[in-house]
Amino acid sequence: MSDIDDTEMRDDEAVEEEHKMYGQDAMTEQELGEKYPNRPRNHSKTLPFHDLFLTLFNPLSENRKKPLGPAIARRKLGPHGQIQNPNDVRRSLIERFIARWRKEVGNDIYPAFRLIVPEKDRDRAMYGLKEVTLGKLLIRIMKIDKNSEDGYNLMHWKLPAVKAAMAGDFAGRCFEAISKRPMRVTPGNMTIAEVNELLDKLSVAQKEENQRPIIEEFYNRMNAEELKWLIRMILRQMKVGATEKTFFEVWHPDAENLFNISSNLRRVCWELYDPKVRLEGEDAGINLMQCFQPQLAAFQMRTMEQMVARMKPTEEDPAFWIEEKLDGERMQLHMMEDESVPGGKRFGFWSRKAKDYTYLYGNGFQDEKAALTRHIKTAFNSGVRNIILDGEMITWDPKVDALVPFGTLKTAALSQQANPFSDGNRPLFRVFDCLYLNDVNLTRYTLRKRREALNASITSIHRRLEIHDYQEAHKASEIEPLLRQVVAESSEGLVLKNPRSEYRLNDRNDDWMKVKPEYMSEFGEALDCVVIGGYYGSGKRGGGISSFLCGLRVDQPDIDQGADPMKCHSFFKVGGGFAAADYAEIRHRLEGKWIEYDPKKPPIDFIELAGGDRQYEKPDVWIKPSDSVVLSVKAASVTPTNQFRPGYTLRFPRFRKLRTDKDWTQALSIQEFKNLKACAEEEKNEKQFKVEDARRKKQIVKRKRETVIQGHESEIKTPYAGPTTKVFEGHNFLIMTESLKPNKKSKAELEQLVKANGGNVVASEKDPKTILIADRNLVKVASMQKKDQRNIIRPSWLLDCVKQGEIDVGRPSLLLPFEPQHFFYATSAEAGHYDHNIDEYGDSYTRDVTAEQLLDLFSKMPTHFDHGERSRKRYNGNNVLNRLIEEDPGLDAIPGRIFHGLSIYCKDVSPETARLIPFAGGHVVDKIEDDQVTQVVICKNSVALKEIRKAVAARARPPRIVTEDWVADSWRERTLLDEERYMPL
Structure with a gap:
């Protein structure tokens, strides 16, 4: 209609x-x-x-x-x-x-x-409701004891519970609790409009006493499933699959x-x-006083040389720009002429998430409540009637003339509103782009042209509004000294920009790329700290402790002065780099020793947190240092903070190994850390570091193989059965029919194929482990289908196994996983169990395809088209994956990204290892002389070890040499494990 x-x-x-x-x-x-x-x-x-x-x-x-x-x-x-x-x-x-x-x-x-x-939805204000507050409201509305099973599960939704939804799913916990005592069993009669009306009231209620009647009305008029989805809407955590x-x-x-x-x-x-x-x-296009979605920097996914190459430098223009990545809040400034505003200019400020901050930073030059605009009257050059600037709002401390770590920006702005000329912390707007000038949209212009417009329009106001500096470079080698400098200064990292690029809204692409100093090779690799607390995970990591609070041991001199000898100060949280076996080992050693953290009775005799009574970074559970374990971690650098007791913490800490050889008294103490930090600062200019990629993109590289035939035809008395391998060793097969098109083979030929490759041919299906093979619906085959107790596999699976195993001649091999196409009949109990072994077009994750099969796969794939002739966007797999990872960080651990960004040279390794590296996103290098090599993988007891060490010893950044177990274990644990555990002897 x-x-x-x-x-x-x-x-x-x-x-x-x-x-x-x-x-x-x-x-x-x-x-x-x-x-x-x-x-x-x-x-x-x-x-x-x-x-x-x-x-x-x-x-x-x-x-x-x-x-x-x-x-x-x-x-x-x-x-x-x-x-x-x-x-x-x-x-x-x-x-x-x-x-x-x-x-x-x-x-x-x-x-x-x-x-x-x-x-x-930016029109509806935030509700001011988090899981804990919602849990309290529901407990009161349902009139249950907070210490009852359901009450406890709601208030401790991250903790594992018996007969409860997966830990970390708050809406799921609410659903289970409400289902036991619902006001309605069937769905209610509320319309979408009525729900919106009540949600609008909830957003303006803010105070708990005003919110409770609204939540109670929802409870009375909805069933449990409706309330589950309503709670997800309130928390703005839908994740419906689109x-x-x-x-x-x-x-x-x-x-x-x-x-x-x-x-x-x-x-x-x-x-x-x-x-x-x-x-x-x-x-x-973008317009004044209309908040847009800004361009974002792509995640670091390649070596520095590859990142520079992706910006497509030319002989005429090989330059790229290097900017410091700022640790603040992305902000866009809009200014336009408006005579109704004192001073004649009206301002608007919006964050990356489109939150309006004009009330904080000012709507005009004479706004008495402005934390910024009243200080920048002379920033805009004559002739600027309107403008849109893109930049970062950061906090600056004028007393020490230094950047203040992220998290203090709003406090500083409110302080400036009250005391505009104080020498306290203040907001500083660093501008790096100009997107609109005097009624002209500049997003289609190159970055170099936009920078020219910025320099012609803006004059920096010291420590209020400044044009962000950049350094022009031409070679990837120019990045490393600047990265070393930002590590020494505890900065956020670098951003590489292509000066020939246009501005692309709400997009991550290779024109802007982050370079973060994720981990250094020396500093932080000797930090052995004691575990003093644990945090339960959510989502996929729910149900157990997923990260740990580590502390610094109080030194002996302090103990002599009356301090408790078992006390530690909170220092950092670590949750990355753990394999399943690491979690299991820690869980085993600490089982029964964890104590639930009670904020009303904090364990001050054992643990001291930052913030005094505020108890910053308080854990879900804690443990006495004397009962705990010591973890070895590495990190990028040390950074100041008020969230941890020493006033410092580690940037990007990552687990290396469990120090079973140390007890808590041998862990890093406060004074030892101070000494280590002092030494690190003295030697910062000599430090060598490497960048470890934190995000790995799925990149499956398929390798075609030539068929290798073992033996000579004169030696084969029966029809040729394929290469002689051990792929079927230890398995029994009942061959019931011949193989039909396209690989016609008689029943005798199939039996010979099985025997030639290590398998046994049997005449009965009584053994449930016997693999049944058929390609025609004969009487016996139909009888087995009617019983619906055994799967029947097509002969094509036998041929695929042999083809895949031919490069592993002489080695025990694993059978190929079943794929849907391999089933002549699948029992109703197992129907669909093997769907995950192929992608959406039927392409196998473990088996190579022929040219004919590849063409068939391509024919099933949809062609890409643009919506309208004016659309300038094209499909970019990297952008899609980056966007998914931004929305759901858990996707960063997908198998195809484990080795992404790594260039690996293999020596004397098994074919399985050689195949697995590109399958998991890594790049296999043919020559060890290649400067891009980041790791060398060899088999245990390789005779080439001495020769390899000699070949890489002279390099400025020699690659890590590891055994091939590092590849297999990292794949099994779905995370990149620390190489030092796998160094060959």
């Missing part, structure tokens, strides 16, 4: 619902009408709230759980019987919901989108672009309700 302007043609209930829903809005109905004169109007009431999860959230979540390569039997079929992959299913679900909304409700989908992507990008693409081809330039969900819904009407001209 088309948009209807005549109110009389709309349902009275729809008009009343709209009035209630938007009556809570900060803008009046008149203001909304003036700002959005062509806004759509719904002709009917909004859908029931429960339709959101019944027809959208739950199906999307189920689709998300499916592996990328589902078996044909489990794939959904389209209207014409075609197979749909999960991506198609996801899009189809969203399309159906939007089509239903247009038909049954109207063209104003804003009420639904506010609940579907609540984290993108991002806002997908919803935007389905809603309108220009929706994502409009959101990028405006950060306004309402505008996306109200201006782009007709897919046939496209954005044009100024509407498609």
Whole structure:
């Protein structure tokens, strides 16, 4: 149904619902009408709230759980019987919901989108509710004891619990507690509009006593599943299996672009309700006083040489820029002429998340509450009528003329509002880009041109508003000295920028790349600290302690003066670098020794935290130092902080190993740390360090092999059975039929194939471990299918196993995992269990494909197309993966990223190891002389060890030499393990 302007043609209930829903809005109905004169109007009431999860959230979540390569039997079929992959299913679900909304409700989908992507709704204020507060409210509403099983589980949602949802899933815990005592069993009758109306009230209530009646009304009118999704909306942690990008693409081809330039969900819904009407001209670009989604720096994924090469330098222009990465809050400044504002200029400030900070930094030169604008009257050169600047807001301490660590910015700004000319901490805006000048959008200009516009428009105001410096470089070798400098100064890192690049909204690409000094080779590798606390994980790491609080031991002289000999000071938290075996070993050694941390009765005789009564970084559980273990960690550097007791902490700490040879009395003490820090500062200019990649991208490199035939035809008395391997050793096979097309083989030939490759051929299926092989539905085969007790495998699997094992001649080999195509029949109990062994197009993760098979796979892949001729974006796998990792950091541990960024030379290693490295994202180097080599992998007791050490000894940064167990163990543990554990003897 088309948009209807005549109110009389709309349902009275729809008009009343709209009035209630938007009556809570900060803008009046008149203001909304003036700002959005062509806004759509719904002709009917909004859908029931429960339709959101019944027809959208739950199906999307189920689709998300499916592996990328589902078996044909489990794939959904389209209207014409075609197979749909999960991506198609996801899009189809969203399309159906939007089509239903247009038909049954109207063209104003804003009420639904506010609940579907609540984290993108900037019109509704934050609720001020976190898990703990929500848990307390629900306990009171349900009238249960906080010490009861459900009460305890709600208040300790990160802790593992018997018969409770997975630790770390707060909404799941709420669902279980509410399900036992629901006010409703069936879904309630609340509409989407009614939920929005109550959520608006909740956002302005703020105080707990005002919020409780609203939560209680939800509790009375919703069932447990509705409340579970409502809680996720309040926490803005939906994760339904589709991002806002997908919803935007389905809603309108220009929706994502409009959101990028405006950060306004309402505008996306109200201006782009007709897919046939496209954005044009100024509407498609950034505008004054309209918050946009800024360009972001890509994660470091390559060596420095490769990163520079990705910026595509030319002979005429080989330059790239190096900037210091600032430790503050990304901020955009808008300024325009406005005679209604004292001083004639109006300002606007927005963060990367589109939060409006104008109230803090000022709306004009004469704003008496401004923490910044009243100090920068002379910053803008004459002739600047309007401008948009991109930069970083940081905290500066004028007393020591130094940057203050992140986390103090708002406090400093509020202090400047109250005392504008004090010498206390103040906000400092560092500008690195100019995107709009005197009515001209500069995003299509190169960075070099935009910098020229910035320099011509802005004059730096010392320690208030400054143009951020950069250094022009031409070689990758120029990066390292600057990186060493930022490590010494405890800075955030570097950003490499391509001066030939345009500004791309809401995008991470190779034009801007972060270079972080993740870990150094010397400093921090000898830091052995005692564990004094633990933190339970959430999500995938829920159910156990996932990170540890480590401390510095109080020194003996202090003990003699009356201090407790068992006391430690909190120093840092570490949660990276642990393998499953490491967690298991620590858990075994500390079992029964953990004590729940009670903030009301802190263990001050054993542990001293920072912050006094505030107890900064308090753990979930603590342990007496004398009962604990010592961890060896490495780190990038030491940085000042008020969050840990010594006033310092480690940047990017990472677990190396468990020091079973040390007890807590031999761990690092406070004075020993001070001495170590002093020595490190003295030698900082001589330090050599290496950058270890913290993010590894999935990059599967497939290698084609030539067929190797063992033996000579004259030596084979039976028909050729393939290469002689041991791939089937220890396994029994019942061959029931011949093999059909395309690899025709008789039953006798298949039996010979099995025997030639180490297997046994049997005549009975009685042994349940016997593998059944068939390619035709004979009587015996049909009889076994009817019993539904045994899988029947196609002969093609035998051939695939032999092909894959031919490079491992003479070595025991593992059988190839089954793939959906290998099954002639799968029992109902095991149907779909092997879908994860292929990708969404049927490509195997463990088996090489032929050229013909590869062409067949390509034919199944959808072609990429742009939405509209004006679209300038192209699909970029790196950008998609980076965006996913930003939204869900847990994805950083996917197997295909383990060795990403590493260049590895292999010597005398097994074929399995050689295949695994590129499969896990690493690059195998052919020659050890290659300067890019980061690790050398050899087999144990290799005779070439001495020769290899000699070959790499003279290098400035010699590669680590490790045994091949390092590769296998890192793959098994799904994390890059420390190389020192695997150094050859």
